[in-house]
Amino acid sequence: MATETEGGCQDSADKHIVVSGKLIDELEGLCEEDVFGCYQCGTCAAGCPFMDEMDLTVDEVLRYVILDKKEVLESKTIWLCASCFACAERCPRDINITKIMEALRQIVLRQNIDETDLECLTDEEKRSIPQMAFVSLFRKNIG
Numbered sequence: 001m002a003t004e005t006e007g008g009c010q011d012s013a014d015k016h017i018v019v020s021g022k023l024i025d026e027l028e029g030l031c032e033e034d035v036f037g038c039y040q041c042g043t044c045a046a047g048c049p050f051m052d053e054m055d056l057t058v059d060e061v062l063r064y065v066i067l068d069k070k071e072v073l074e075s076k077t078i079w080l081c082a083s084c085f086a087c088a089e090r091c092p093r094d095i096n097i098t099k100i101m102e103a104l105r106q107i108v109l110r111q112n113i114d115e116t117d118l119e120c121l122t123d124e125e126k127r128s129i130p131q132m133a134f135v136s137l138f139r140k141n142i143g
């Protein structure tokens with residue numbers, strides 16, 4: 001059950017992404033890639049320019065989807081992906097991993113979890129978040 005901190009802010013630990021069915025079924029509606037064709041060679045991860053910053057390697061993302069481990073939706077990796085297509089170009093099974101990353105982001109966005117309530121940011125977050133992110137947020141909120 002969600003808990004609220006003082007001021008009505010929802011604890012970020014409670015903002016869980018809930019997918020009731022199988023992850024693969026959600027994905028199928030968004031992209032047609034054959035996730036089960038992956039044989040975990042790791043070639044995609046080896047060529048990803050953002051691998052050092054990711055919490056799951058690119059091949060692990062595929063493995064999580066295959067095993068229906070929904071924690072993949074909470075991973076930084078899907079947001080750090082810059083859609084450069086390097087992994088898709090290199091995959092020996094011709095799996096378009098870039099499309100899979102995009103589909104995973106779509107699943108999260110459809111949950112409508114709002115992470116951008118300014119009143120709920122800590123002082124540390126306000127100091128460390130790039131100013132451009134605040135500008136984007138204001139633009140989003142004023143249409």
Ligand code: SF4
Pocket residue numbers: 037038039040041042043044045058059062090091092093094095097
């Ligand atoms: S390169 Fe293709 S087959 Fe190899 S781990 Fe990545 S997705 Fe799987």
Ligand code: SF4
Pocket residue numbers: 044047048049050058080081082083084085086087088097098101
């Ligand atoms: S498309 Fe995303 S996951 Fe694939 S190599 Fe580029 S940044 Fe990495």
